[in-house]
Amino acid sequence: MSKKQTPDKAAKQGQSREDRLKSALKANLARRKAQMRAKSDGLSAPKPAGTKDKG
Template sequence: MSSKQPPKGPQTREDRLKAALKANLGRRKVQARAKAAQQSGDKPAKEKE
């Protein structure tokens, strides 16, 4: 494990962008699963977290 310290001040721009990208990717995956399930006539699978 790494011994990174949490940022003391506001997040850096890179950290904010990384978090936003991760959240966006998660939303897009959920949308893609729902669309695929809708097209195949299946019920959407429950989201794992």
């Protein structure tokens, strides 16, 4: 008893899925770039006096 979708509805759902995936990929890429910038900024900046490394 599954509903059959008309080609128009299937195309719209496929397009909306593509839009969701595209926006998720863009957000993920932006987040990863921000993480890499933060890491590179953290490596080049000197550590404040009195801090100890854990480990």
